[in-house]
Amino acid sequence: xxRRISHVAMAVNPNIFAFFGTDxxxxxxxxxxxxxxxxxxxxEFGLEIISGGADNTDHAVQIISRTIEAxxxxxxxxxxxxxxxxxxxxxxxxxxxxxxxxLAAVETLVDILASHxxxxxxxxxxxxxxDKRRTFYKTLGKCAKIAIFDKLDTAKAGWEANVMGHxxxxxxxxxxxxxxxxxxxFVLLVGSDTRVIDNELEKLSxxxxxxxxxxxxVSSIVSVSHAGVIFEIGETLAKRDLPRSLHLIDQQxxxxxxxxxxxxxxxxxxxxxxxxxxDLVENRGIxxxxxxxxxxxxxxKLPDAETAHLPRTKEGAISAYxxxxxxxxxxxxxxxxxKGALEACLEANLRLVTTSLDHxxxxxxxxxxxxxxxx
Numbered sequence: 001x002x003r004r005i006s007h008v009a010m011a012v013n014p015n016i017f018a019f020f021g022t023d024x025x026x027x028x029x030x031x032x033x034x035x036x037x038x039x040x041x042x043x044e045f046g047l048e049i050i051s052g053g054a055d056n057t058d059h060a061v062q063i064i065s066r067t068i069e070a071x072x073x074x075x076x077x078x079x080x081x082x083x084x085x086x087x088x089x090x091x092x093x094x095x096x097x098x099x100x101x102x103l104a105a106v107e108t109l110v111d112i113l114a115s116h117x118x119x120x121x122x123x124x125x126x127x128x129x130x131d132k133r134r135t136f137y138k139t140l141g142k143c144a145k146i147a148i149f150d151k152l153d154t155a156k157a158g159w160e161a162n163v164m165g166h167x168x169x170x171x172x173x174x175x176x177x178x179x180x181x182x183x184x185x186f187v188l189l190v191g192s193d194t195r196v197i198d199n200e201l202e203k204l205s206x207x208x209x210x211x212x213x214x215x216x217x218v219s220s221i222v223s224v225s226h227a228g229v230i231f232e233i234g235e236t237l238a239k240r241d242l243p244r245s246l247h248l249i250d251q252q253x254x255x256x257x258x259x260x261x262x263x264x265x266x267x268x269x270x271x272x273x274x275x276x277x278x279d280l281v282e283n284r285g286i287x288x289x290x291x292x293x294x295x296x297x298x299x300x301k302l303p304d305a306e307t308a309h310l311p312r313t314k315e316g317a318i319s320a321y322x323x324x325x326x327x328x329x330x331x332x333x334x335x336x337x338x339k340g341a342l343e344a345c346l347e348a349n350l351r352l353v354t355t356s357l358d359h360x361x362x363x364x365x366x367x368x369x370x371x372x373x374x375x
Contacts, residue, residue, distance in 0.1 A: 013143050015122040016113055020091070020130045021149030025195035030147060031084065031126040038122055039082045045075040052088030052127065057099040060090040064105035068112060071121055081121045088127035097131065110136045114143040152192040160321050163187045167197055174205040177212040184292075184325065185218045189228035196223075233262065234270030240332050242371045249363050259359035260352050267366070268345050273326040275338040276310060280323070281331070288327030295324045341370045 019031045040046030048070045054060035063085075070083045090097040091106070113123060125144075130137060140146065152159045164187050171178070178186065190200050200222045204213045207221055224232065229252055236245040252262055280286040284306055286298050299307060299320055311319040333341070348366040351357055 012145060013113070013117060014145070015117065015119075016140075016144035017122075017124045018140055018144045018146045019124070019126040019149065020128070020146065021151075022129055023149045023151040023192075023194050024087075024128045025193070025198065026149035027126050027128065028087070029194075030149065031086070031124055035082065035084055035124055040075075040080045042075070042079060046079055047082050047084070049084045049086055052085050052090070052125075054088075054090045054096055057096050057102050060096050060099075060102045061105045063088075063090075064102075064109050068109055071112060071117065071123060074118065074120065079120070082124065083121060084124040084126070086124075086126050088125065091127045091131065091134075091137070092129040093131040103134070103136075106136045107139075110139050110143075114139060151194075159192065160184070160187050163192050166192075166194070167201070170194070170197055171201050171205075174201055175210065176201060176205045176208065178218075179212045179214045181215040181328065182213050182218050185215045186213075186222060188231040188325075189218065189222050189224050191228065199223075230262070230266045233266040234273075237267065237270050237367070237370065238274060238326060238332070240371050242368065245367050245371065246364055249367065250360065253360055253363075259363050260349070262363060263345065263348060263352065263366075267363075267370075268342070269322060270326070271338060271341045271345060271370070272311070273322040274331055274333055275335070275342070276323050277326045278331050278333070278335050278338065281327075282335070288324060292321070292324050295327070296320050337370075344369050 017031075017034055019027045019034075021027050035047070035049075050063060050067050050070060052063055054063055067083065067085050070081075075081050090102055096102055117123065123144075125140075132138075152162055164183055167183065167187055167190075168178075186200070186204075190197055203221055204217070207213075207217065222228075229248060233245060233248045233252070236248060249262060253259065277288070280299075281288070284302060286295070286302075288295055296318075299310075299318055307318055311322070344366055348362050351362050352359060
C-alpha cells in the first residue's frame with residue numbers, strides 16, 4: 001500500500017516548480033522558459049532532464065527512482081543543480097497512474113521534495129493531465145509553486161473570445177496580422193489547443209510572408225479541427241447550403257461522432273442563434289455591424305427583461321459571440337422557418353433516442369427539412 005505523507009505545516013519551497021495541464025504545449029513552453037532561466041551555467045553537469053513518459057507501471061517506478069537519484073546526487077564539481085522531470089504521463093487517472101506501486105513511488109518522491117530536498121537543487125516537474133484528488137498533488141501544492149495550463153472547453157459558451165486573445169498574442173510573435181473576420185474564422189476552425197494553433201499560425205505566416213491574412217485564406221489553408229467541423233456544419237446551415245451540410249454530417253459520422261452530438265452541438269445552437277438574432281434585429285432595434293464590441297455594447301444597453309432568454313457564459317454575461325457570427329452571414333430564414341426548425345430538431349432528437357431508425361437518415365431528413373423552402 002502507498003505510505004501516507006504526514007500532514008505537517010510546510011512552506012512553499014522556492015526551488016520546486018510544477019507545471020500541469022491539458023494544454024501540453026503551454027505546459028512545455030512554460031517549463032522550458034523557466035529551465036533556461038534557472039539552469040546552472042554548467043549545464044553538462046548541473047542540468048538533468050528525465051523523460052516522464054512511462055510505458056507501464058514498472059517503467060513509472062524506474063522513472064521516479066531515477067528522479068530521486070538525480071535529486072540526491074550533486075554535481076561532481078559542486079555547485080547548483082537543476083532536475084527536470086519532463087512530460088509525466090502517470091499522474092493522471094489511468095491504469096499506470098492508479099497502480100499501487102506507482103502511487104507509492106510518487107508519494108516517496110513528494111516526501112523527498114517536501115522534507116529532504118538538498119538546498120543546492122532545484123526541481124521542475126511538468127505533466128499533462130493530473131488527478132487532483134490524490135494525496136501527492138495536494139502535498140505538492142503545499143511545497144511547490146504550481147502553474148496550471150488547461151485547454152478551454154470549446155463546449156462552453158464564450159470560449160471563442162478568450163481564445164482570440166490567446167491567438168493574437170501567439171500571432172504577434174510571428175508578426176502575423178488578420179484582416180477583418182479572419183481571426184474569428186481561424187479560432188472557430190482550429191479550436192483551443194495551443195500546439196495546433198501554433199502549427200496553423202506558422203503555416204499562415206509562411207504563406208502570407210508579412211501581409212495580413214484574409215478570411216478566405218484561413219478557410220483554404222488552415223486544417224479544420226473537430227470543433228472546426230462542428231462550426232462549419234452550423235455555417236453551411238446558416239447559408240442554406242444543403243449539399244455541403246450533408247457532406248459534413250457524413251464526414252463527422254464516419255469519424256465516429258454521434259448523431260445526437262452533431263444535433264446538439266452544431267445544428268440546434270445555430271438555429272437558436274439565428275432565431276435570437278432575428279428577434280434582436282426585428283424587435284429590439286439591434287444592428288449587426290462589423291464590430292463585435294459595438295454589438296456587445298448594444299446588447300448590454302437592453303433592459304434585463306429583454307435579454308433574459310439569451311444564452312449566458314458561466315460568469316453570467318450574455319454569450320453574444322455566436323449570435324454576432326450568425327449576423328455576419330445575414331439571416332436567410334424567416335422567424336416562422338426558424339421556429340419550425342427548432343420543432344423539427346426536437347422531433348429528430350426523440351427519433352434518435354427512442355427509435356431504431358438509421359441515425360444518418362434522421363439527420364439527413366432533418367437538415368433537408370430545415371433548408372428546403374416551403375412554397
